[in-house]
Amino acid sequence: MSSLPLISTAERRRRLGRRHRLAPSARAASVPEVADAVIGLHATDASTVFLSARARLSEGGPGTVERALYEDVSLVRLLSMRRTLFAVSTELAPYVDSSTARAIAAKERRNFLKRLAEDGHGLDADWLAGAESATLDALDSHGPSTGSQLSAAVPVLRRKVTVERGGKYEAQVGVATHVIRLLAADGRIRRDRPRGSWTSSQYRWVHTEPWPAVPPAEARAELARRWLRSYGPATEADLKWWTGWTLTDVRKALAAVGPDTVRLDDGTTALVSPGDTGPEPEQEPWAALLPALDPSAMGWADRGFHLDPAHRPALFDYAGNIGPTVWWNGRIVGGWAQRADGEFVHRLLGDPGGEAERAIAAEADRLAAWVGEARITPRMRTPLERELAVG
Structure with missing residues (x-):
């Protein structure tokens, strides 16, 4: 093994700064370039896509990200890794779709058909196909529409079904959300510009074509190859956690890539892309304020090289989602929040030094200028973010 x-840990942090486009000299010129650098941007929270891109772009405001999502459509949202919504480049989307999203879409469909059967009102796959067809027809007729607008235009979407029949949590729920979710998971509709600002989650939907088919094994190998380049050194367990694939699929994908094995400071081993064992170029010191669920904080199951375990209780919610974080030279050193009056505040968890404090304050000012009059409240709120937000 010797x-x-x-x-080293220092080398891993340098890799993160350059490869994740966080060091100022490494910032990207376009939003798809940002997304490809980290494979995809977490998109469960509407603002995360924008704020993750902001931290890595050399120039451009929220409108730059909006153009990529809704005009150029060079960035698209897919329900994919870990059944989580990601925004990925259209160049990578077919690989994400075939490697991950197809299986999730099929499972979502099976689960919903089971729910329909349990409702006992004769709703089945044929009924669902008709509801989906009517929804697509409505989008073709009316153009971009919200879920509520589609429900108004398509009577079958106003249907309700009983869930948890006979159980403690029995309830009547509408089918519209489920039908729209299935169409989106299948790539037949996509999210368009929301009602309201870029922080809104009230999306309109548009009819689109499914992604070109890629053999799943080929797609998984391509995703694993890119992930190793962005996140290596990393382990088999890290890739399994990040993708949500079975261990068998992870091992087959890695075998197709043929990664190299390296040593880490703690004596364990990890994987990197073939030949990717050399030193990372030196870079300038850098600070970053990253949003909740940012990929650089969520890319590994084991984040010990950039996160002190003592800081986890303040920075994570009960489900394991990380909140807004403050970074200095490749490690998490604090958290931040925006208050109701628009003020951005942060707290350092330790003393990173005067140079770090000045750089972090400057980056906080850059964030405030970029966000402008918008208000950021993470969907997944953490103890430190909540505390800072109320003052």
């Missing part, structure tokens, strides 16, 4: 190349 003959294996060593990649």
Whole structure:
């Protein structure tokens, strides 16, 4: 094992700064370039896509991200890794779709058909196909529409079904959300510009064509190859956690890539892209304020190289979602929040030094200028974010 190349913790942090486009000299010129650098931007929270892109773009405001999502459509949202919504480049989308999203879409469909059968009112796959067809026809007729607008235009979407029949949580729920979710998971509709500002989650929907088919094994190998380049050194367990694939699929994908093995500072081993064992170029010191669920904080199951375990209780919610974070040279050193009056505040968890404090304050000012009059409240709120937000 001693003959294996060593990649130190400091080296891993340098890789993160350059490859994740967080160091100022490494910032990207376009939104798809940002997304590809980290494979995809978490999109469960509407503002995360924008704020993750902001931290990595050399120039441009919220309108730059909106153009990529809704005009150029060079960035699209897919229900994919870990059944989580990601925004990925259209160049990568077919690989994400075939490697991950197709299986999720099929499972979502099976679960909903089971729910329809349990309702006992004769709703089945044929009924669902008719509801989906009527929804697509409505989008073709009316153009971009919200879920409520589609429900108004398509009577079958106003249907309700009983869930948890006979159980403690029995309830009547509408089918519209489920039908729209299935169409989106299948790539037959996509999210368009929301009602309201870029922080809104009231999306309109548009009819679109499914992604070109890629053999799933080929797609998984391509995703694993890109992930290793962005997140290596990393482990088999990290890739399994990040993708949500089975262990068998993870191992087959890695075998197709043929990664190299390296040593880490703690004596364990990890994987990198073939030949990717050399030193990372030196870079300038850098600070970043990243949003909740940012990929650089969520890319590994084991984040010990950039996160002090003592800081987890303040920065994570009960479900394991990380909140807004403050970074200095590749490690998390604090958290931030925006208050109701628009003020951005942060707290450092330790003393990173005067240079770090000045750089972080400057980055906070850059964030405030970029956000302008918008208000950011993470969907997944963490103890430190809540505390800072109320003052």
